[in-house]
Amino acid sequence: MSIHTNLLPAVRLALWSTLVTGLMYTLLVSAVGHGIAPWHAQGSPIEFADGRKGSYFVGVDWSNPAYFNSRPSASGYSAIPSYATNLAPTSEKYRDSVRARAATLGLSLGLEPRSVAADLVTSSASGLDPHVSPMAARQQVPRILKARSLPASAAHIVFAIIDENTSVAPNRFAGDSAVHVASMNASLDCRLP
Amino acid sequence: MSDVLAILLFLAIVIGAAIPIGWWLNRILFQFPETGRLAKLDVSLSKLLTGKGHGSAQSVKAYLVALLVCNAVGLLLLFAVLMCQALWDSSLPSMPWYGALNIAVSFVTNTNWQWYSGEVTLSPWTQALGLTVQNFVSAASGIAVLAALTRTLAGRKDAGNLWNDMRRIILYILLPLSIAVAVVFVVQGVPQTFTAWLYGGSSPMGADIPVGPVASQVAIKQLGSNGGGFYGVNSAHPLENPTWITNALQQWGLLVIPAACVVAYGLALGRKKHAAAVLAAMSALFVTGALVMWASETQYGGMEGKDVRIGTTSSVIWAAATTAASNGSVNAMHSSLSPLAGFVTMANMITGEVIFGGVGAGMYGMTLYIILAVFLCGLMIGRTPEYLGIKLTAERMKPVLIGLLLPTLSILVLVATALLLPGARAVVSSSGPHALSEILYAVLSAVGNNGSAFAGLSAGGIEWTTITSIGMLVGRYGVIIPVLLFAHQISGTSVVPSNTVQFSTHGPLFVVVLIGTIVLIGVLTAAPMLVLGPVADHLLMGVGQ
Numbered sequence: 110m111s112i113h114t115n116l117l118p119a120v121r122l123a124l125w126s127t128l129v130t131g132l133m134y135t136l137l138v139s140a141v142g143h144g145i146a147p148w149h150a151q152g153s154p155i156e157f158a159d160g161r162k163g164s165y166f167v168g169v170d171w172s173n174p175a176y177f178n179s180r181p182s183a184s185g186y187s188a189i190p191s192y193a194t195n196l197a198p199t200s201e202k203y204r205d206s207v208r209a210r211a212a213t214l215g216l217s218l219g220l221e222p223r224s225v226a227a228d229l230v231t232s233s234a235s236g237l238d239p240h241v242s243p244m245a246a247r248q249q250v251p252r253i254l255k256a257r258s259l260p261a262s263a264a265h266i267v268f269a270i271i272d273e274n275t276s277v278a279p280n281r282f283a284g285d286s287a288v289h290v291a292s293m294n295a296s297l298d299c300r301l302p
Numbered sequence: 303m304s305d306v307l308a309i310l311l312f313l314a315i316v317i318g319a320a321i322p323i324g325w326w327l328n329r330i331l332f333q334f335p336e337t338g339r340l341a342k343l344d345v346s347l348s349k350l351l352t353g354k355g356h357g358s359a360q361s362v363k364a365y366l367v368a369l370l371v372c373n374a375v376g377l378l379l380l381f382a383v384l385m386c387q388a389l390w391d392s393s394l395p396s397m398p399w400y401g402a403l404n405i406a407v408s409f410v411t412n413t414n415w416q417w418y419s420g421e422v423t424l425s426p427w428t429q430a431l432g433l434t435v436q437n438f439v440s441a442a443s444g445i446a447v448l449a450a451l452t453r454t455l456a457g458r459k460d461a462g463n464l465w466n467d468m469r470r471i472i473l474y475i476l477l478p479l480s481i482a483v484a485v486v487f488v489v490q491g492v493p494q495t496f497t498a499w500l501y502g503g504s505s506p507m508g509a510d511i512p513v514g515p516v517a518s519q520v521a522i523k524q525l526g527s528n529g530g531g532f533y534g535v536n537s538a539h540p541l542e543n544p545t546w547i548t549n550a551l552q553q554w555g556l557l558v559i560p561a562a563c564v565v566a567y568g569l570a571l572g573r574k575k576h577a578a579a580v581l582a583a584m585s586a587l588f589v590t591g592a593l594v595m596w597a598s599e600t601q602y603g604g605m606e607g608k609d610v611r612i613g614t615t616s617s618v619i620w621a622a623a624t625t626a627a628s629n630g631s632v633n634a635m636h637s638s639l640s641p642l643a644g645f646v647t648m649a650n651m652i653t654g655e656v657i658f659g660g661v662g663a664g665m666y667g668m669t670l671y672i673i674l675a676v677f678l679c680g681l682m683i684g685r686t687p688e689y690l691g692i693k694l695t696a697e698r699m700k701p702v703l704i705g706l707l708l709p710t711l712s713i714l715v716l717v718a719t720a721l722l723l724p725g726a727r728a729v730v731s732s733s734g735p736h737a738l739s740e741i742l743y744a745v746l747s748a749v750g751n752n753g754s755a756f757a758g759l760s761a762g763g764i765e766w767t768t769i770t771s772i773g774m775l776v777g778r779y780g781v782i783i784p785v786l787l788f789a790h791q792i793s794g795t796s797v798v799p800s801n802t803v804q805f806s807t808h809g810p811l812f813v814v815v816l817i818g819t820i821v822l823i824g825v826l827t828a829a830p831m832l833v834l835g836p837v838a839d840h841l842l843m844g845v846g847q
Contacts, residue, residue: 115371118352118465122372122439123379125351126472130438130522131431134477138518139495142488152493152500152513152541164500164511166491166544180610188511190419191535193607195637195758197736199843203606203638231606234538234617234635240610276546276611282308282553284546285613 158295168239175256176294184236240287270296324565332570357463362790365461381406383432391425404767411778412440414753417761419534426514441526442471444662459794484521491544492517524555527660529630529753537633556623560658563665575808591646592622598642607638628655630753637756641839651750653824675819679805705784712776726765731758739835748773
């Protein structure tokens with residue numbers, strides 16, 4: 110009933126919970142994880158098409174016109190730490206930045222600023238988004254062909270690369286269609302050098 | 303239209319899974335077998351962990367004192383671990399005491415408000431041995447309080463035994479579920495390692511990626527309505543939530559145990575129809591909120607603060623679920639939501655986190671609203687109100703009203719305090735109504751033990767760590783203590799269904815009255831602040847300001 114009599118059981122609970130849910134649980138998940146998916150458990154390290162090292166799941170900045178470009182990022186794709194702009198959609202700063210990006214991309218992609226894909230003119234939640242939307246990928250095809258001095262007839266190869274790297278969730282409550290930028294760029298170098 | 307179906311499908315999957323989990327919860331908490339393999343296992347585990355067999359029955363007061371001591375010890379231990387972090391990782395910056403205390407309060411109260419970014423502030427060992435442990439213990443504490451309340455509502459004189467409850471909830475419910483979920487996460491790409499950096503801190507481009515025991519922490523933070531991410535951007539981070547499978551599973555984890563608690567409550571009291579009515583009220587409030595958010599986001603929102611693989615629909619469902627369930631993990635940045643979507647996240651938190659709510663905490667908070675609803679209706683038909691055969695006398699209504707009003711009162715006082723303190727005002731990142739929204743959100747999140755944020759606000763200073771620490775403590779124990787005082791007052795009351803016609807606690811009328819009570823008490827108390835914050839923001843957006 111008193112505080113005194115509960116002190117010992119409370120300390121015991123603190124100790125065994127640290128041991129069981131802190132140490133043993135973490136070690137068990139690590140052991141099983143490393144046993145069945147060692148590469149994933151490490152953090153999925155890969156080398157990108159241009160020789161940079163990173164993680165398969167973590168986006169990096171692609172701004173070379175010959176590659177699929179990634180989304181704007183508040184942290185400039187630094188993972189230390191991850192952060193977003195947290196800008197309110199009603200703020201002046203947000204509207205200015207969207208307008209500026211749409212104007213620049215409109216020029217480089219040969220589109221009306223209004224019709225540039227929404228994910229290309231806004232910065233992501235993680236600052237490390239590894240994907241772009243299928244629409245954003247398709248809009249970049251003419252620019253990529255031009256930068257690689259390829260004829261328009263090669264476009265179907267680039268579109269095929271987009272389709273191959275698109276992941277589709279079975280229902281939108283789980284997620285949305287997304288194209289993995291780094292994988293597309295690896296395929297580009299492989300098939301359209 | 304397909305998005306509306308997506309919301310309903312998601313809810314159906316949650317409730318579908320909540321039924322078997324709720325059945326298991328009921329068995330563990332209220333019908334624990336006396337003989338058989340599980341009983342033997344439990345005794346030997348108890349002896350192994352505590353050196354003793356089962357604890358004996360405690361009175362409600364003894365149960366409450368034991369819980370408070372248990373949480374206080376956990377708080378001190380976590381505070382000590384955080385302050386001593388330099389002993390095992392000297393590369394991290396030292397933490398001010400008020401920052402460490404804020405983290406300790408945050409994780410012990412099941413809030414997981416984070417003023418810091420885990421990947422640059424805490425070592426993997428601190429996250430595993432300090433934070434993950436409290437994710438389990440604080441979640442179990444919430445379920446334990448609900449168990450004690452339910453036992454007295456069923457007519458028992460004792461509240462059970464806290465140490466038995468904590469052990470059983472952690473070992474037979476939270477741990478097995480977390481292990482299963484965490485393994486799926488690893489296979490899908492969530493890191494689970496004890497090195498702190500993917501390339502040993504020496505990436506050629508100077509841009510290494512922090513890793514650690516992420517999967518194990520993320521599993522329990524979703525299931526235990528904790529919400530504290532391994533990374534600063536929480537489940538928006540592509541390593542914390544890499545694929546649609548992890549996203550769907552984490553989103554499911556937000557609501558499943560809170561919903562299972564309602565099922566267990568109904569089973570334990572033999573009132574399945576009542577539990578179904580409560581779930582219906584929760585579902586109606588959740589779906590309404592999610593639909594308003596979805597309508598606002600599709601019309602006014604954009605992809606700012608959202609990741610492509612997650613998309614708008616899941617960002618909306620998650621934001622609605624995480625604020626309804628007092629979880630606080632995010633997969634999109636709430637500060638960048640359109641104003642009316644932000645309004646819904648705040649309205650969800652203002653209800654005191656009872657739309658599913660936290661594990662255990664949602665249902666015991668909801669019980670206060672149910673009692674108030676029944677009380678009001680009883681008075682309207684001129685009879686002494688009863689709930690489950692228990693007479694609701696003036697004496698018994700006192701703790702109920704304190705439990706409902708104290709958190710709301712603390713919200714008003716803390717928001718006013720924050721607005722008056724120059725140091726607290728200075729750290730908002732925007733201006734106009736959105737600045738008020740940032741402040742309001744921070745206080746609501748703390749008092750609601752939610753933990754999500756309009757993260758433009760830099761909450762690491764002494765003003766905000768103090769404000770949120772007070773908010774979190776009042777929001778947690780300002781409800782737990784009144785709930786258990788009510789349980790103490792009714793403990794041992796013989797439950798006699800009276801002959802007189804009573805207000806039914808199931809059926810559509812009850813659902814409507816319950817929703818009305820929640821909206822009236824919960825949301826209207828904070829209406830002026832909501833009008834000046836998100837609603838004004840929305841109206842200004844309409845005129846292009």
